[in-house]
Amino acid sequence: MFKRILTAVIALLLFIPIILYGSWPLELLMGVLAVLGLSEFLQMKKISVFSVPAVLSSLAVLMLAFSSRLTGIFGENVMMTTISLLIVSLFTYSVNKLDFKVTQIGSIVLMATYLGVAFTTFVSLRAYSLTFMFLVLLVIWATDTGAYLIGKQIGKTKLAPNVSPNKTVEGALGGTLLSAGVSALYLYFFPLFTSYLLSLLFMIMISAIGQLGDLIESKIKREYGVKDSGNLLPGHGGILDRFDSLLLVLNVLFIIGLL
Structure with a gap:
């Protein structure tokens, strides 16, 4: 219990100033959290975090986290463009790799989208x-x-x-x-x-x-x-363990367009 409380206090001391400031530091924090959460999922699937699929999907969630700053490059549909790029990239990579199955591509794209949309919506929530x-x-x-x-x-x-x-x-x-x-x-x-x-x-x-x-x-x-998604946060497990409730809430807020 002490370890859990200590972790929570340290996290709050680190996160609250960034949340209050907002802007690019918050976007960077959300991008890092999204990549860490995705890495935990990939490890559950026994996919190396240094593999090509991991790198491609990590870049995608980072792009989603910074989507508001990428509209000048990709236009207003930056989120859909990013997801489509990830799908095309993973399919292209899988052509000569029979051990990298379509079901794996689907689950990676699903989790990358789920995390990317959630954490970029948190940035929008802060701005709203x-x-x-x-x-x-x-x-x-x-x-x-x-x-x-x-x-x-x-x-x-x-x-x-x-x-x-x-x-x-x-x-x-x-x-x-x-x-x-x-x-x-x-x-x-x-x-x-x-x-x-x-x-x-x-x-x-x-x-x-x-x-x-x-x-x-x-x-x-x-x-x-697995019992926990990871062990990054002592007493809490991993990023997916700590943000499990918030991830779905943020996706729903994105769907209803309140922000």
Whole structure:
């Protein structure tokens, strides 16, 4: 527990100044996190981080993280162009390599897109509203905390036993309730939409999406037979472990176009 808390404190001391400053330092941080997360996924698949597919996909997620600065080169469709470039590059590389299968190409492109879209959306979220960004982070933190505390005390009904045996329905509801309480207080001082009720319901939806993101990460680890995605963050695991809830939330925010 001490190691987990110490890691969290150090990470906050490093990340908060960059988040507050925004601009290119934040884009660079998001790009680095995306590459690290992708590297963890590649290692799960037993693909060397120094291989050609790893280099190509890492360049792609970096381009996605800096997509707002690449519109002058690739135009407004820079994200689709980047993904298409990655697909074409990986297919070209695979032509004479029968051991590099189409299913591997698909999973690499999928994860690169998932991470790239998420972390570039975080940059957009920071530019859109600093208070909204902190609310999203608070909701995810409150959801995780509430789910752990309530689930440990009264959790009995398994939520998704096939992918995460320790998660319970009671814990999920507890996480949602705590996040709703945090949101209700926060939105009183920092309104999001004109309607307070709509804002609160939206944040409850964010809480639910975050829990689904957690389960998706658990499914990935279960498929590849690993406990943690990595060991970069002592007490927390890897980047994918730490950002599992946020990744799906950011992808959904990108889809609905709120930012």
